[in-house]
Amino acid sequence: MNNQRRNVLKAGSGAALMAVLAAAGIITPGMALADWNKAAFDAKSMADTLKALGAGTPVDSKDVQVTGPDIAENGAVVPVGVASSLPNVSMVAILIEKNPNALAASFVLPEGTEANVQTRVKMGQTSNIYALVKSDGKFFMATKEIKVTLGGCGG
Amino acid sequence: MGNPMKIRAANKDGVTEVKVLVSHEMETGQRKDSAGAIVPAWFITELTAKHNDKLVLSSEFGPSVSKNPYLAFKFKGGVKGDKIVVSWKDNKGDTRSDEAVIG
Numbered sequence: 001m002n003n004q005r006r007n008v009l010k011a012g013s014g015a016a017l018m019a020v021l022a023a024a025g026i027i028t029p030g031m032a033l034a035d036w037n038k039a040a041f042d043a044k045s046m047a048d049t050l051k052a053l054g055a056g057t058p059v060d061s062k063d064v065q066v067t068g069p070d071i072a073e074n075g076a077v078v079p080v081g082v083a084s085s086l087p088n089v090s091m092v093a094i095l096i097e098k099n100p101n102a103l104a105a106s107f108v109l110p111e112g113t114e115a116n117v118q119t120r121v122k123m124g125q126t127s128n129i130y131a132l133v134k135s136d137g138k139f140f141m142a143t144k145e146i147k148v149t150l151g152g153c154g155g
Numbered sequence: 156m157g158n159p160m161k162i163r164a165a166n167k168d169g170v171t172e173v174k175v176l177v178s179h180e181m182e183t184g185q186r187k188d189s190a191g192a193i194v195p196a197w198f199i200t201e202l203t204a205k206h207n208d209k210l211v212l213s214s215e216f217g218p219s220v221s222k223n224p225y226l227a228f229k230f231k232g233g234v235k236g237d238k239i240v241v242s243w244k245d246n247k248g249d250t251r252s253d254e255a256v257i258g
Contacts, residue, residue: 036200041217077221099219100185108213113230114170117212120221122183 040103046130049095049102050139058132061086061140066094066131068146072123075148081118086135089115098127123148157245162255164239171233171257173204173211175226175241183218199224202243206233233257 040052050056067081082092092115093106104121115133123129126147133140158178165172177199184196196218204212211230233239235257242252 036215041215079225081227096219100183101217101219103217104219105217106215107228109228110210110213112232113211113228116229118225118227120225122181122219122221 037106040106041101043103044101046095046097046102050132053093053103053106053132055093055132055134055139058139058141061133061142064131064133064140064142066129066142066144067118068129068144070145071147071149073149075123075125075150077120078123078146078148079118079120080129080146081116082131082133083117084115084131084133084135084140086115086133086140089133089135091132091134092117093132094119094121095130095132096121096123096127097130099124157249157251160241160243160251160253162239162241162253164233164255164257166233166235166257170229170231171206171237171239172227172229173239173241175202175204175224177202177224177226177241177243179223179243179245181216181218181220181222181224185218197245197247199243199245202226202241204228205240205242206230207238 040049043049043052063084063086065083068078072078080094082094089109091108094104095102096104105119107117109115123146128143128145131142161176163174179199180197182194182197186194188194198218199216202214202216203210212228237257238254239257240252240254242250244250
């Protein structure tokens, strides 16, 4: 067993892989994927979050569906999904009203990507979750209450 | 660098569904350890997905996305063998990129 070779591989693999990826143009230097919207993620209340997202007062819409369990036994892993049949959806966001920071995730959907995303979020307590959708420049939303029996944000 | 992501991409009737399972702690910064000290926040802030070289999803996460985040989305187009690249960046500046082919 050639131990030296193993070690060299181990030490080199991280940096080398980055270089290869950079060369292949997968990671371009300074790839600031997008500017993380700190204001929106730091906002505590629903109203502040909507303001930071530039959403104003979204209209409730039947064409936005928010899916999730009625009761989540484990608040640390709550599957939620947002789907919409509205045209030209360019942005989708998931907000949890009673979490310390309401915004959980936001998605920018380029043309061709469907308004249908699923993920998993943490919930500190029973709360309404809001699906925010931007369609043709206007904001729409839908609400669902998820009851949490064991919080996922405490210690 | 983190651990590799699990990425599945499948095309059905002209629509490609991508499922991603990322390996990340997603520490909220609200939790305390046994000594009572706050565990610093450590979470993915941005995640993007590309189909060949075209951006198909750009997302921003907060700390309330679950540990080892799961994400599923769909886009029109894509054929078997096309490349899907998913990249993330966390609040400590760490990044990772993984790829998969549409099956």
